[in-house]
Every structure is written in C-alpha cells, then in structure tokens.
Amino acid sequence: MEIDYTKFVDEALPKAFNLAKTSDINGAIESLAFDTAKIQAYKDEMKEVLKCDVLFIVLTPHSNEQ
Numbered sequence: 001m002e003i004d005y006t007k008f009v010d011e012a013l014p015k016a017f018n019l020a021k022t023s024d025i026n027g028a029i030e031s032l033a034f035d036t037a038k039i040q041a042y043k044d045e046m047k048e049v050l051k052c053d054v055l056f057i058v059l060t061p062h063s064n065e066q
Contacts, residue, residue, distance in 0.1 A: 003042065005049050012050060017057050 003045070005042075005046065008046060009049055009053055013053060013057075017054070019054075
C-alpha cells in the first residue's frame with residue numbers, strides 16, 4: 001500500500017521553509033508538529049519526506065524574478 005503524504009507535506013512545508021532559513025535542518029524537522037495519530041504512525045517516513053523537501057527548497061536556485 002502506497003501512502004500519499006502530499007497533504008501533510010503541503011501543510012508543513014511553509015513552516016519547514018521558514019525554519020530551514022536558520023540553516024538548522026535537523027532542528028527544523030524536529031520542531032515541526034507531529035501531533036495527529038496518522039502522522040505519529042508514520043513519523044520516521046514523514047521526517048524523511050520533510051527532510052527531502054526542505055533540502056530541495058534550500059538547494060533550488062531562485063531569484064527575485066520567480
């Protein structure tokens with residue numbers, strides 16, 4: 001069974017982005033709220049997904065024209 005994390009990631013991504021600006025990616029991931037039963041059940045997988053998303057945001061080239 002494949003689990004779709006899209007909704008959870010979309011909700012957490014803005015907060016993760018702001019926290020990642022501090023350059024403390026592990027701290028940013030740890031401080032995100034994992035308070036729902038479903039997220040608690042898949043906490044390790046969610047951390048990995050969020051870590052990948054945060055790294056993507058941080059490493060993606062961007063400019064003021066985007």
